[in-house]
Each structure stands twice: as structure tokens, then as C-alpha cells.
Amino acid sequence: MYTSQGKINRNTIVEQYYPMVRRQALALQVRLPAGVDTDDLIQAGLEGLLNCVDRFDPEAGVAFSTFAHQRVRGAMIDELRSRDWIPRSVRRSGRELEQAMRRLEQRLGRSPEEREIAAELEMSIEDYHQLLQDTNSGLVLSYDEVVLEAPGGETTTEEGVDTPAEQVTEAQLKQLLINAIETLPEREQLVITLYYQEELNLKEIGAVLDVTESRVSQLHSQAIKRIQSRVRNL
Structure with a gap:
């Protein structure tokens, strides 16, 4: 070397x-x-x-x-x-979805169900599923942005060593993410675990859950939006 x-x-x-x-x-x-x-x-x-x-x-x-x-x-x-290949309309729809989830969580005191989110957005469940599909294409960036762009998320110095203050901030941020993931419905928790930790693709996760690849994509999109609505609101 x-x-x-x-x-x-x-x-x-x-x-x-x-x-x-x-x-x-x-x-x-x-x-x-x-x-x-x-x-x-x-x-x-x-x-x-x-x-x-x-x-x-x-x-x-x-x-x-x-x-x-x-x-x-x-x-x-x-x-x-x-x-910057994510259309502005998709970004805007994603923000509106996060805001709807946040309002419902505050109102209900729990994670809202799909039908409740669709009603909050004044759309049918079919249109809501399509919205999840449309926003899913940008979620790999959105998930990383939660970590990389949040205050203190960029923790490596020019020399490649974290300062004590930065280490604490990173630990706190990771704990926020862990806490947010733990609040997800069970099936969405499983999707996140299989996708980001086990690194399975959507088709493989669909086989585990016995659902279509499209449905996994919807669950993944919905889970990430829940995480974002919680982490960014703290």
C-alpha cells in the first residue's frame, strides 16, 4: 500500500x-x-x-x-x-407529505395510517400511493441528507479526525434517527432494516414480505417521510 x-x-x-x-x-x-x-x-x-x-x-x-x-x-x-435531477414538483410534494404526517402525529399522538394521511391530503388512497411512488425516486438522497446535512451531520475534519464536540453531535443525531425508526409501524421498520442494513433491493424485500416490489417502494417512501418529519421537527 x-x-x-x-x-x-x-x-x-x-x-x-x-x-x-x-x-x-x-x-x-x-x-x-x-x-x-x-x-x-x-x-x-x-x-x-x-x-x-x-x-x-x-x-x-x-x-x-x-x-x-x-x-x-x-x-x-x-x-x-x-x-439536481429531482423535479421541484416532487420535492414540493414530499414536503407537503411530511407536513401532513407531522400534523397527524401531533393530533393523534401516534403514527397515522395510510388512509388517514390520504384524507389529510384530500386525496384517494390510490392517488396517495401514486404520490409515494413519485417521491420515492429521490429518497436515497433524502435519507442521506437527514444525516449529512443536519446540524453537526458533517463530522469529519480536514485531517479526518472528529473533534469531541462533533462526536457528541454525531452520536446525538444517530440517536434521533434510531428513535424515529423505532416509532415506525412494524412492517416499515422491517423495510428500513432490510433496505439500509441488510442492503436488500426492493424485489428481495418484496419476496420476504410477500408483497409486490411496487408495494415495498411505497412502504419505503412512507417510512422515510415519517423519519424525516420527526427528525427535522426536533
Whole structure:
């Protein structure tokens, strides 16, 4: 991994970590519209990886693999954000959906059911399901934005070391997310766990739940909107 001069060998790093970059690109791609090219995500990830080589400090006490994993994913997310491919109308609909959920939770003292959310939005359950489908394409970014753009969410310094204050903020943010996920209905909790922790795709989750891929997409979208409405309201 290092040259005879004690520097990180960039070619060796690319060869060693390319499979990791490709895995992350594929994991993101299956959650995005068909127009997003996996090769573009891989290229962004490789650029993030090489940026790690320039910024990594072996004396900082952070493993290069950990540092690289975070930077590669961040580079891919930045690439997607730079395209701004989520229509404004979809963003607006997503915000309105979050607000409706928040109002209902405050009024009912619990997570609202689908029919209650649809009624709050003054639409049929069919139109509500279509709204979930329409907003789902941007949710991989929205989920990451909860972590990456919330106050204190960006915790890595230029040297790759978290300050004590930043570490506390990150821990608090993670706890907020955990608490929000724990309030989800059981089936939506399972979807989030299988999707983000077990890294199953929608089709695989559908097989586990014995529902269609489209239904999993709706449940995923609804779960993320519930999480956002809670975390962003704290």
C-alpha cells in the first residue's frame, strides 16, 4: 500500500478498493431512476477514493478503510446532488407529505395510517400511493441528507479526525434517527432494516414480505417521510 518513500501507492489503492467502490455504486444505483449510470457513480467514487489518498493522515488514528468508505459514498452522493435531477414538483410534494404526517402525529399522538394521511391530503388512497411512488425516486438522497446535512451531520475534519464536540453531535443525531425508526409501524421498520442494513433491493424485500416490489417502494417512501418529519421537527 505504501511506496519505498513511505507514501501511499495510488495505483495499489485503486486496485485494492475498486470492488468496494463498485459495490457502493451498485447499492445506490438500484435505488435511483434508470437514467443514473452506474459508471458515473463509480467514477465519482474513484475520485473520492483518490481524494482520500491526498487527505489521509496515518497518524490520526483512523483506519484508511474506514476513512475511504465514508469519502467514497460521500463523493457519490455529491455527484447525484450536483445533477439536481429531482423535479421541484416532487420535492414540493414530499414536503407537503411530511407536513401532513407531522400534523397527524401531533393530533393523534401516534403514527397515522395510510388512509388517514390520504384524507389529510384530500386525496384517494390510490392517488396517495401514486404520490409515494413519485417521491420515492429521490429518497436515497433524502435519507442521506437527514444525516449529512443536519446540524453537526458533517463530522469529519480536514485531517479526518472528529473533534469531541462533533462526536457528541454525531452520536446525538444517530440517536434521533434510531428513535424515529423505532416509532415506525412494524412492517416499515422491517423495510428500513432490510433496505439500509441488510442492503436488500426492493424485489428481495418484496419476496420476504410477500408483497409486490411496487408495494415495498411505497412502504419505503412512507417510512422515510415519517423519519424525516420527526427528525427535522426536533
